[in-house]
Amino acid sequence: MATYLLLSTLTDEGRKTLKARPERLQEVNKEIEAMGGRVVSQYAVLGLYDFVNVVEAPSNEVIARISVELGSRGTVQITTLPAMSVETFVNAIKGGR
Amino acid sequence: MGFYVVLTKLNSDGVxxxxxxxxxxxAVAADIQAMDGKVLEQWAVLGKYDFCALVEAPNDAAIHRMAVEQESRGRARFTVLPAMDMALYVRLMGQSTETTGPHPWQIRWPVQIARRALRNYWIDQHVRAACQPLTVLGRENLDGLARPAIFIANHSSHLDSLVLHSVLPAAHRRFLTFGSAADRFYIKGRKGMTKQGWWNSLAMATFPIRRGAGRATLAHAEWLIDKRWNVAIFPEGTRSTTGKMSTFKAGVAILALAKGVPVVPVFLEGLREIRPKGTRDVAPGPVTALIGAPIRFAPATSVSDATYAMYQAMEALRLRLRAQRRPDGPEEAT
Known part of the structure; x- marks a missing residue:
């Protein structure tokens, strides 16, 4: 399983949905699981983004599908960044020499 | 304690x-730790940013200081996003921002009788079911203590107020009120009788405290003290999730100094394990309440000195309980 960071911003439409049905937010986690991903942690944040999600998925293809599927509803805009643990990163740099 | 998502972009020096x-x-994680923060999770990412970390810090000012300290090394730019637990966010977004209360009728005698009648249903049965056993130490510290007084306790569970109520002698308990979060217990338009603000004012003798509303939100507490009623407040302002006491809000000190009333520290131990924040299930276990000696402030004491003194008193109680615990007892949760 690879890890991905999903930075998401609500659209105007998304804000309306959130106000009317806030519990909808948590239903999204089940859909992510149905598509083969798993939400590891999830925060609502202030600033540039509205939510930060850490999601595990088997491949870039799967996370791309999740990203498009969720984005297609017009409620969120998602920026997906592939992530790796800091140890893996440090070892990769060390190993590269 | 707050959580922050920190997105880092290295510049060429940093790379x-x-x-x-x-x-x-x-090494950055160690630096942050040295400044009272804690890196809970950390990833290297591809794309717009280079790293993403979830950092716990005492408050906004502390994380600001960490970010400036790190940026001053000239290797990276930080984007700090204050983060909120998802369940809390969903709850807050869905509910009305209007609150009700306070309810001055809560101290009238017919209401006192009704509260007494509700006590087993609303308080005692839950305390009996959860605290097995409940040990109370330091009751002698309350000998000769006159009303009104302010009671403070550490806060890690919804059961804290019920237990605090149970461990006080009847003479103080009968006139005990609780400051409680307006954005949780006094929301307008919630469904169900026991979810109403007036129910809490009746059954638990709570009154609403609006977060961040300053001195005005203490008006009802001042009125209660004028009427010789005790006030219990959890000075951390919210339930702790870490097992560590958070810094204290200034409200208790402002109240105690304005009214010249003593503050009684009570340390509660074991409740976080029984019903931590974010759960509804109760796993019964041993609970200890240690009642400390009342603290009386000299009239000229500053709010920050008084707050500090209360924190120190609570910390001393915590250490006393730890020293008393048998070696086979549960591990310290700090």
Missing amino acids: RAIHANPDLVS
């Missing part, structure tokens, strides 16, 4: 530094 010494990445 060079990490290329030369990859262990620098982990």
